[in-house]
Amino acid sequence: MVDLSVNLSGLHLDNPIIPASGAFGYGAEFAELYDLDILGSFSFKGTTKEPRFGNPTPRIAECDGGMLNAVGLQNPGIDAVLAEELPRIRQYFHKPVIANIGGFSVDEFRECCEKIDAADQVGLIEVNISCPNLHAGGLNFSATPEGAAAVTRAVRQVTKKPIYMKLSPNVTDIVAVARACEAEGADGISLINTLLGMRIDLRRRRPVLANETGGLSGPAIFPVALRMVWQVSQAVKIPVIGIGGVDSAEKVIEMMMAGATAVEIGAANLVDPYVCPNIIRALPGLLAGLGVDRISDLIGTAWKNK
Amino acid sequence: MxxxxxxxxxxxxxxxxxxxxxxxxxxxxxxxxxxxxxxxxxxxxxxxxxxxxxxxxxxxxxxxxxxxxxxxxxxxxxxxxxxxxxxxxxxGNGYDLDCCGKAPVLLGGGVGVPPLYGLAKRLWRRGITPTALLGFGSADEVFGEREFCALGCPTMVATVDGSYGHKGFVTDLLREAGMRYDYFYTCGPEPMLRAVYDACDCSGQLSFEERMGCGFGACMGCSCKTKYGTKRICKDGPVLKKEEVVW
CATH class of the missing domain: 2.40.30.10 (Translation factors)
Known part of the structure; x- marks a missing residue:
């Protein structure tokens, strides 16, 4: 019997598999297909203070080994999520959920986290300071250690729930940003968000995306994500959730060997809605083949000093 | 499901x-x-x-x-x-057959024609024979006319360059034929949908197209604004009722 359980800052997960924010809505579409209780948890759609329509369409483009999106944080707003989405989630998901919170200012992050703190269904807050598709204000808080620190400090004051800062890979020194979050009291780090990219339509001679640029996700970004998880997890003492291009049990194991305590699955859900249950089913056999009886024993086994 | x-x-x-x-x-x-x-x-x-x-x-x-x-x-x-x-x-949310009126007209453009065939067949099974107006660029692009005729649908074809059928658009057929209809169903390129929307006084349903990520409502890649809030073309559409469309 292989033990798949992991622990994220006191939050027990039956297994490390978490559908990533932005690829899973609030879970309802997948609950039509399978029992969501088999998941470790799921990170719901990035939620902001006010309702947002998001960017104009087209919002989706394709590339070799992945896709670009410029959805722009479409969501019904924090109040509607608390009043409508969370009660709906309770009907089909009976474990603590991960609340993904987005924002345009430090105050907005603080206000949303304060509100979500009151929701007992929420086991962990993932603070998205790295959405690449928001031009209003032009700020990406995870672009600098100072920006990341400012948001972390603000949200730390308003909640006792574990706070995981979701970081952008579009930086020179990811370790410096992660350390700044740790220093301000973050309980963990989620990485990576999407890589900024674009495609051009030959006939129109214009970018495919109405937003011009968008976030690259899918298998193409896996090696980048793996490298950043490996760097950051060795540099901080808090847990890291590995995200980026994971679509198989093998890549989950790689992510954990690189230092991830849990693993989020994003774009793969859009292509194969059953990818998460398939991975969860495949893990025990794969681990047994590696001679491992506790998945948590694999965390960081690929670090330099191991 | x-x-x-x-x-x-x-x-x-x-x-x-x-x-x-x-x-x-x-x-x-x-x-x-x-x-x-x-x-x-x-x-x-x-x-x-x-x-x-x-x-x-x-x-x-x-x-x-x-x-x-x-x-x-x-x-x-x-x-x-x-x-x-x-x-x-x-x-997706397909065509609703229950509000089709007594004399529905189907207006299809290019590869917007195929879903209207499945619709015509099911209307026909209910004892309703719709009129089919099919639009293409030119004669070498025309398909489907025989299939609609085989269902007994009065069928007319328009081509933009006039190389087959009437010269012009499906909305020209609607006017020139002077036909009577009390409901419309349409699918085709967005400029055509808009023209149909403007040309028809009665209610109807329009099928939209958009670049999609997942196709089942999860990624919000294909959202559009409607009179009743934000809808996803893949899940709440692709068929929208005329009354909810915002251009």
Whole structure:
């Protein structure tokens, strides 16, 4: 019997598999297909203070080994999520959920986290300071250690729930940003968000995306994500959730060997809605083949000093 | 409710230079209305390709699609013994037949014509014979006329260059024929949908197209604004009622 359980800052997960924010809505579409209780948890759609329509369409483009999106944080707003989405989630998901919170200012992050703190269904807050598709204000808080620190400090004051800062890979020194979050009291780090990219339509001679640029996700970004998880997890003492291009049990194991305590699955859900249950089913056999009886024993086994 | 399954390719042949007809065998139980679509996994492409269902029966699905890029080009080359595709089936909100009036008119443009065929067949089974107005660019792009005629539908074709049927657009047919109709169903390029919306005084339903990520409502890639809030073309559409459309 292989033990798949992991622990994220006191939050027990039956297994490390978490559908990533932005690829899973609030879970309802997948609950039509399978029992969501088999998941470790799921990170719901990035939620902001006010309702947002998001960017104009087209919002989706394709590339070799992945896709670009410029959805722009479409969501019904924090109040509607608390009043409508969370009660709906309770009907089909009976474990603590991960609340993904987005924002345009430090105050907005603080206000949303304060509100979500009151929701007992929420086991962990993932603070998205790295959405690449928001031009209003032009700020990406995870672009600098100072920006990341400012948001972390603000949200730390308003909640006792574990706070995981979701970081952008579009930086020179990811370790410096992660350390700044740790220093301000973050309980963990989620990485990576999407890589900024674009495609051009030959006939129109214009970018495919109405937003011009968008976030690259899918298998193409896996090696980048793996490298950043490996760097950051060795540099901080808090847990890291590995995200980026994971679509198989093998890549989950790689992510954990690189230092991830849990693993989020994003774009793969859009292509194969059953990818998460398939991975969860495949893990025990794969681990047994590696001679491992506790998945948590694999965390960081690929670090330099191991 | 949508279902994933493996479907074997029974036929995959060109109807015109760019438009192909594919017949797939497998479980069709998830399809509940004409105007719904399937999302096809194509070897070598990351995202699935959404294609509307032209017709279906207990164990086959007929798709009529146009080769517009790499995904549909690969699709057009598939076939042969044992060839199969991974499909998500029963996607989207299709046409509602219950409010079709006594004399519905169907207006299709290009590869917007196929889902209207599945609709015509099901209206016909209810004892209602719609009029079919089909629009294409030119004579070598025309398909489907015979199939609508075979259902007994009064059928007219317009081509933009006048090389077949009436010269002009489907909305010109609507005016020139001076026909009587009390409801419309349409599918085609967005400028055509807009023209139909403006030309028809009665109620109706329009099927929209958008670039999609998942095709089943999860990614918010294909959202649009309507009079009743934000809707996802893949899940709440592709068919919207005239009353909710915002241009």
């Amino acid at each position: 949508q279902k994933q399954g493996i479907y074997t390719i029974q036929e995959n042949a060109p109807l015109t230079r760019e438009v192909y007809r594919m017949v797939l065998a497998g479980n069709t139980g998830a399809i509940t209305a004409p105007g719904q679509f399937v999302n096809i996994r194509v070897e070598g492409c990351y995202l699935r390709r959404p294609i509307s269902v032209a017709d279906w029966d207990d164990n086959t699905i007929t798709l009529i699609y146009k080769v517009v890029g790499e995904g549909t080009r690969r699709l057009s080359r598939m076939g042969g013994p044992g060839a199969a595709l991974d499909l998500l089936v029963g996607l």
